[in-house]
Amino acid sequence: xxxxxxxxxxxxxxxxxxxxxxxxxxxxxxxxxxxxxxxxxxxxxxxxxxxxxxxxxxxxxxxxxxxxxxxxxxxxxxxxxxxxxxxxxxxxxxxxxxxxxxxxxxxxxxxxxxxxxxxxxxxxxxxxxxxxxxxxxxxxxxxxxxxxxxxxxxxxxxxxxxxxxxxxxxxxxxxxxxxxxxxxxxxxxxxxxxxxxxxxxxxxxxxxxxxxxxxxxxxxxxxxxxxxxxxxxxxxxxxxxxxxxxxxxxxxxxxxxxxxxxxxxxxxxxxxxxxxxxxxxxxxxxxx
Amino acid sequence: xxxxxxxxxxxxxxxxxxxxxxxxxxxxxxxxxxxxxxxxxxxxxxxxxxxxxxxxxxxxxxxxxxxxxxxxxxxxxxxxxxxxxxxxxxxxxxxxxxxxxxxxxxxxxxxxxxxxxxxxxxxxxxxxxxxxxxxxxxxxxxxxxxxxxxxxxxxxxxxxxxxxxxxxxxxxxxxxxxxxxxxxxxxxxxxxxxxxxxxxxxxxxxxxxxxxxxxxxxxxxxxxxxxxxxxxxxxxxxxxxxxxxxxxxxxxxxxxxxxxxxxxxxxxxxxxxxxxxxxxxxxxxxxxxxxxxxxxxxxxxxxx
Numbered sequence: 001x002x003x004x005x006x007x008x009x010x011x012x013x014x015x016x017x018x019x020x021x022x023x024x025x026x027x028x029x030x031x032x033x034x035x036x037x038x039x040x041x042x043x044x045x046x047x048x049x050x051x052x053x054x055x056x057x058x059x060x061x062x063x064x065x066x067x068x069x070x071x072x073x074x075x076x077x078x079x080x081x082x083x084x085x086x087x088x089x090x091x092x093x094x095x096x097x098x099x100x101x102x103x104x105x106x107x108x109x110x111x112x113x114x115x116x117x118x119x120x121x122x123x124x125x126x127x128x129x130x131x132x133x134x135x136x137x138x139x140x141x142x143x144x145x146x147x148x149x150x151x152x153x154x155x156x157x158x159x160x161x162x163x164x165x166x167x168x169x170x171x172x173x174x175x176x177x178x179x180x181x182x183x184x185x186x187x188x189x190x191x192x193x194x195x196x197x198x199x200x201x202x203x204x205x206x207x208x209x210x211x212x213x214x215x216x217x218x219x220x221x222x223x224x225x226x227x228x229x230x231x232x233x234x235x236x237x238x239x240x241x242x243x244x245x246x247x248x249x250x251x252x253x254x255x256x257x258x259x260x261x262x263x264x265x266x267x268x269x270x271x272x273x274x275x276x277x278x279x280x281x282x283x284x285x286x287x288x
Numbered sequence: 289x290x291x292x293x294x295x296x297x298x299x300x301x302x303x304x305x306x307x308x309x310x311x312x313x314x315x316x317x318x319x320x321x322x323x324x325x326x327x328x329x330x331x332x333x334x335x336x337x338x339x340x341x342x343x344x345x346x347x348x349x350x351x352x353x354x355x356x357x358x359x360x361x362x363x364x365x366x367x368x369x370x371x372x373x374x375x376x377x378x379x380x381x382x383x384x385x386x387x388x389x390x391x392x393x394x395x396x397x398x399x400x401x402x403x404x405x406x407x408x409x410x411x412x413x414x415x416x417x418x419x420x421x422x423x424x425x426x427x428x429x430x431x432x433x434x435x436x437x438x439x440x441x442x443x444x445x446x447x448x449x450x451x452x453x454x455x456x457x458x459x460x461x462x463x464x465x466x467x468x469x470x471x472x473x474x475x476x477x478x479x480x481x482x483x484x485x486x487x488x489x490x491x492x493x494x495x496x497x498x499x500x501x502x503x504x505x506x507x508x509x510x511x512x513x514x515x516x517x518x519x520x521x522x523x524x525x526x527x528x529x530x531x532x533x534x535x536x537x538x539x540x541x542x543x544x545x546x547x548x549x550x551x552x553x554x555x556x557x558x559x560x561x562x563x564x565x566x567x568x569x570x571x572x573x574x575x576x577x578x579x580x581x582x583x584x585x586x587x588x589x590x591x592x
Contacts, residue, residue: 016469019363019390019437028362028391039385043376121372127338128366129389129437130358287339 028130036131036139037146039122040112044147055104055151059096059158066220067092067164082222084253093164094246095219097177098239100155101148105185106210108144110202113192117285124286133283137275140189141182148181165250172249180242183267186274193281213237218244241266289314289441289472290335294344297330304330306496307344312441317463317473319483319490321578323586326493328476329369332445335474337361349440362390365439369446369476371430375419379410379429382418387436400436407462408432423450431459441472448482460485480579492585499585504578511584512576513538517554519561519568520546529566536560550576 071088116123216233217240234240247253333339337353537551554573
């Protein structure tokens with residue numbers, strides 16, 4: 001038992017300066033969101049192998065099966081005419097990229113928030129320091145963006161490798177996919193911040209929101225080929241807006257300029273509404 | 289350091305804290321005692337500048353926590369009742385990351401983390417995930433984490449619940465040293481011996497109000513007698529006998545299993561009882577403690 005001796009040592013060796021001398025409050029406040037992001041990224045790094053494997057494996061499998069497999073069938077049967085004259089793979093790529101971004105944000109804005117509020121209450125620990133609810137939201141958004149930049153970056157590299165997109169449009173496509181991720185993530189964050197117990201909520205989101213969204217957003221075929229009374233599903237879906245935008249960017253898919261603008265506006269509205277609601281609810285829940 | 293006047297917190301129709309007044313001076317160890325639901329934790333949350341008061345005045349370090357919460361929190365060390373460590377992160381990372389929340393530099397934290405690991409006796413566990421620690425270790429880590437910014441005010445919500453006696457005594461020693469360095473301590477506890485050991489001054493709360501305020505010795509003097517004589521006659525006879533000895537001491541209290549006589553001289557009273565020809569099964573004379581004060585002020589009814 002050396003414990004007592006070591007305590008003695010640590011007490012006497014330490015020079016207590018006091019927080020009034022030690023803590024630079026404005027620095028802590030200005031960088032608060034960054035410190036939250038730093039903590040989250042440290043958490044993510046515990047899982048980096050599975051994140052990397054998933055973000056590389058997923059597009060490879062997808063491109064072989066759907067892109068190349070179904071693509072061969074579509075292209076052989078003259079489908080390309082209805083796809084704006086491009087191969088099925090090129091048609092599909094913007095949708096895959098955007099859905100990868102959305103799914104990346106969905107992961108980050110679900111369980112990590114439950115963990116913060118309920119499971120290990122780490123948000124309350126953060127909130128006992130100069131950090132506030134708004135900083136937690138911004139930090140989550142920043143760390144999720146970093147993760148998505150990496151995973152979507154990997155995804156896009158695979159798409160480039162398969163010749164599904166051109167190098168020239170890689171950056172703007174990347175940004176529009178990222179935008180859809182941020183839009184979806186902001187709203188998802190706001191919703192999760194109301195959830196007190198899992199109760200299968202996230203499974204429901206996965207099965208009844210994400211999966212149908214991918215099916216009904218003009219991902220695998222143009223939205224216009226769906227009956228008109230089902231097309232609203234695409235109009236409300238951030239994925240469709242991002243996909244359509246991506247297609248305009250990628251291969252100049254013909255689209256009216258007001259529609260292109262409305263994509264940006266629509267996705268931006270999701271961000272504003274999501275963040276506004278999220279800031280409020282996260283702050284409220286921390287103060288309860 | 290802390291100044292409260294008419295401090296009130298209302299949740300809907302429920303008044304959790306009902307207009308309390310208190311003051312905590314620099315370098316003082318201040319205790320909040322009270323049964324569950326007395327409003328201690330709510331008061332702690334308001335002092336911790338996370339929960340906003342709904343009435344009255346509160347200033348901490350001269351600042352209003354409703355307006356300048358983050359600025360106040362920069363100078364607080366908070367040890368919550370329930371450990372809220374980051375389970376996935378390693379022990380040393382928990383300290384480091386928390387230090388970063390205060391904007392402390394990596395260089396400063398490198399040394400500070402080592403120092404705190406030693407303090408918490410977790411140097412050997414530094415690379416374990418927080419979730420792999422035992423309950424006592426987690427508690428120590430949470431307490432160490434609360435010291436990372438060298439706080440002006442250290443707030444401890446039931447700090448030693450779940451610690452073994454050795455760890456408790458080491459913590460008391462460390463808290464005492466912090467106090468000597470001028471750190472102000474605000475402590476809630478259920479252990480009366482802890483309050484007697486640590487607190488210069490304390491308030492006893494019940495149902496959102498302050499029942500009493502003073503130093504432990506003061507309160508014992510005011511609300512309890514010098515000594516307590518405990519006699520047992522068997523549960524069936526206690527009530528009947530209590531009537532016969534009601535004249536002894538300042539006050540008697542009949543419990544199902546024993547009779548308590550609050551008195552200045554327990555031995556003399558015991559002699560009186562024997563003279564009456566009554567023979568208790570067991571008897572005990574002891575010094576009054578804060579626990580007697582606590583039970584007198586807040587009652588013996590179990591609070592769920």
